[in-house]
Amino acid sequence: MSELIASSYGKANVKFLKVKKNPQNPEEQEILEANVQCLLKGAFDVSYTKADNSPIVPTDTVKNTILIEAKNTDVWPIERFAAHLAKHFTSKYSHISAIEINIVQSRWIKYPLKNGKLHAHSFRHDGPETRRTFLTYEKASKKLTIKSSIKDLTVLKSTGSMFYGYNVCDYTTLQPTTDRILSTDVFASWTFDPKFVPTLDSVFTKADEGLFDTTYEKARATTLELFALEQSASVQATMYNMSHSILEQVPELLTVDYELPNKHYILFNLEWKGIKDNKELFYPSPDPNGLIRSTVGRKSGSAKL
Numbered sequence: 001m002s003e004l005i006a007s008s009y010g011k012a013n014v015k016f017l018k019v020k021k022n023p024q025n026p027e028e029q030e031i032l033e034a035n036v037q038c039l040l041k042g043a044f045d046v047s048y049t050k051a052d053n054s055p056i057v058p059t060d061t062v063k064n065t066i067l068i069e070a071k072n073t074d075v076w077p078i079e080r081f082a083a084h085l086a087k088h089f090t091s092k093y094s095h096i097s098a099i100e101i102n103i104v105q106s107r108w109i110k111y112p113l114k115n116g117k118l119h120a121h122s123f124r125h126d127g128p129e130t131r132r133t134f135l136t137y138e139k140a141s142k143k144l145t146i147k148s149s150i151k152d153l154t155v156l157k158s159t160g161s162m163f164y165g166y167n168v169c170d171y172t173t174l175q176p177t178t179d180r181i182l183s184t185d186v187f188a189s190w191t192f193d194p195k196f197v198p199t200l201d202s203v204f205t206k207a208d209e210g211l212f213d214t215t216y217e218k219a220r221a222t223t224l225e226l227f228a229l230e231q232s233a234s235v236q237a238t239m240y241n242m243s244h245s246i247l248e249q250v251p252e253l254l255t256v257d258y259e260l261p262n263k264h265y266i267l268f269n270l271e272w273k274g275i276k277d278n279k280e281l282f283y284p285s286p287d288p289n290g291l292i293r294s295t296v297g298r299k300s301g302s303a304k305l
């Protein structure tokens, strides 16, 4: 005998672009391009174990719902839209007990023309960087988690990074350095403290107050600022300092996560040409890469507010 241990289902890669016109000046517009994934949990076991489709809300209906709700409601910021979808699915269908929503927002930014002003409705795709949110909600316990992120913000500094003093053993070939290239594709995430965002309705209030947008802006700005300004001792030390600074600036956060590949740039050996002092021509090494992760939270008793 077998038993179903866990299941979830829904639609992935539901994509839309929504246009928002300024009612006072319809030429002035904003856009939001999103890729939504919405997975349902609940009393669906018989559809797996008894081939009984009766409880299944078809994934096609899930897709239609995402699109119609995107048309009819405010999708800015993505955390608001995720909470709206969670509320919709868990209240409309009594047998849906929990939901997981992932939204990936493309980075379209307005750009300045020769006159120095941003054009009202022309955008530049600043990819592959994306803004993301991952929301989970359980109807019975009302447990809500919101983790938002920046992914694939690629940065490089050509100096101002060191790596020395590490463990040395008979397998060590790496040479210590006080001047190296540091490059990574930033994947930074921040989890909101349920104390500050306890319910789906509180997500709407916090969205109106700007919490999700300002947190995103602070996380992004802090990442870029510290990456540039810090004399980096290691990827580990730099990501910890970034996390600490974001937690200090945003009391509503429980934890900050970073996942950073260390994208190695290696000096070419040009000795075959008699060049012994090459310090400027590097080989962008595609693999392997370092991969460094951390989760930073507050020491118990140190939460602000």
Ligand SMILES: O=c1[nH]c(=O)c2[nH]c(=O)[nH]c2[nH]1
Residues within 6 Å of the ligand: 163, 174, 233, 234, 235, 236, 262, 290
């Ligand atoms: O910042 C770094 N952290 C490491 O753990 C590591 N390991 C390595 O080979 N180079 C680096 N750089």
